[in-house]
Amino acid sequence: MRFTAVDLGASSGRVMTADITHEKVELTEAHRFANRPVRVSGTLHWDVLGLYREILDGLRRAGPAESIGIDSWAVDYGLLDGDGRLIGNPVHYRDGRTAGLTERVDPYGVTGLQFLPFNTVNQLRCDGRDGLLDRAATMLLIPDLLAYWLTGDIGAERTNASTTGLYDVTRRDWAWDLVDRLGLPRRVLPPVTEDPAGPLRPDVAEEIGHTTTVTRVASHDTASAVVAVPAAAPAFAYISCGTWSLVGVELPAPVLTEESRLANFTNEAGVDGTTRYLRNVMGLWILQECLRVWGSPDLAPLLAEAERVRIDIVVDPDDPTFLPPGDMPARIAAYCARTGQRAPEGPAQAVRCILQSLALAYQRAVADATRLSGRKVEVVHLVGGGSRNELLCRLTADATGLPVVAGPVEATALGNALVQARARGLVGDLAQMRDLVRRSADVRTYEPRERPWGQ
Structure with a gap:
């Protein structure tokens, strides 16, 4: 069986095909591309639309497969409004907007997370301060955002959700008490799931020349x-x-x-x-x-x-x-x-x-x-x-x-x-x-x- 793996790193991305039998795996590179951030008005962003374009090019080159899986780096995300439109390009974790947030707000006994100033919880606090969360209906981590564009399905894959500082590692769900205490709107956190994202949208299938489904893999x-x-x-x-x-x-x-x-x-x-x-x-x-x-x-x-x-x-x-x-x-x-x-x-x-x-x-x-x-x-x-x-x-x-x-x-x-x-x-x-x-x-x-x- 052939599967397609979309793997996004912090400096480059690749689309790989994997031919898998009961005996071995053979990987082939279909497309490799740079992942270059863009600084606009003093803020460092990911060029997420450029990445999406490269992914579509890679899926076209890879050809038909049983399914597609997407993984990427952690913590960063896109905000969608009520019509599913992106509210600005996702901010890069190396941007300095969270540098002053040096006090831990997520209890270690709940999230179990290493303190890093750019953790999702701190980035969302910045967005709340700047009024962006008032306009947001959903927050999607980068692999979930790309899966949404491919399929229309909204969800939060578990391995990446666990990196946010808003996930309860014991209950294995969002830490809702923490979300409320920080004044973050519950509505922006989609359901934590391991279910498949579903089939490609018809317009996506037409653009890449074939149809298949997106499987939620370990997306971190x-x-x-x-x-x-x-x-x-x-x-x-x-x-x-x-x-x-x-x-x-x-x-x-x-x-x-x-x-x-x-x-x-x-x-x-x-x-x-x-x-x-x-x-x-x-x-x-x-x-x-x-x-x-x-x-x-x-x-x-x-x-x-x-x-x-x-x-x-x-x-x-x-x-x-x-x-x-x-x-x-x-x-x-x-x-x-x-x-x-x-x-x-x-x-x-x-x-x-x-x-x-x-x-x-x-x-x-x-x-x-x-x-x-x-x-x-x-x-x-x-x-x-x-x-x-x-x-x-x-x-x-x-x-x-x-x-x-x-x-x-x-x-x-x-x-x-x-x-x-x-x-x-x-x-x-x-x-x-x-x-x-x-x-x-x-x-x-x-x-x-x-x-x-x-x-």
Whole structure:
């Protein structure tokens, strides 16, 4: 059977076809495109209409399929009026409008969510302050918005709803008492659902040249990526590594202790009632911005040179200075001056600094996840685009002291397609899906060595 996975990351999107049998999965890229934000009148927006156009182009190129699934980054959304029209382009989470909202408003014992100023709950507070919620009938997270445009169906897929700061992780529904306390209108929150979105609208089917249905997959891209972690046993940690890195373990229930809150761990919904217990780490964003400032040089020679570099310079990737777009090499230098370190000398040293800083952040997150959850970890699975970065994988093995299994690169698209296949009865539970990934994906194992840096 053939399925189509629409996978939107924070810097690029792709439409993939997945041919799935009981024995293996074969992924083919039908269309890849950039995801470039747009700043208008001082506000950073997603070009969501441009993304929708690219998705339609990709669906046309992909051709007929059993169904379509959509995943994307979390927290951001579009507001619709009573006629289903979009009220302005969705605001990008890196926009500074929530920077002053530093006080937590969602109780950790209810939402179980890591505090980040740009969480949906804080963005909605900004929209309420600006009067936009008075005009809104519905709030749809990005994958749900795209599914609505394709099918006309309105709903909130569970894994992404759990990232909003308005979801009760124990009751597995919106935290209505919290919604009321914050003065947010109940009407804007659509029903939390895992049901299929339904068939394509006739005009959409005509435009792409075929008709099919949209299946609600694990629409938070990390949730789909974790589905495709090729683990054979539960004693694993995962790092879903791209623009952001999500580092954690898979659990049967949330961890809502005070110690967990203080460690800034998040409890997000996964497939089959699982909990993705994780910490957000800044990820390859810092490196991506450095490359942009340097004029987009070829990364491969830089990585080869950085492999030979030996420095002990490290930064905290989660320092707020690294969140917005800008001159990241200058910010690294300023951080080093502030912390009594010498700054990296040239791009190769900067790359080495970034990657070993990420590896140390991963080590801390894995150690904390193990300590706080009681989950034993014997191997780290690093999936997503970062799994192609051999130096990052080696440094992560060295930092954690654990084997790092790198791959699959397209874990998110794989997990997206596998959940669609399960909806068609082609595959069963998580264990069966992961077995299929192990038989299909190219992975590489990095064994830990003695760590020569950041002692």
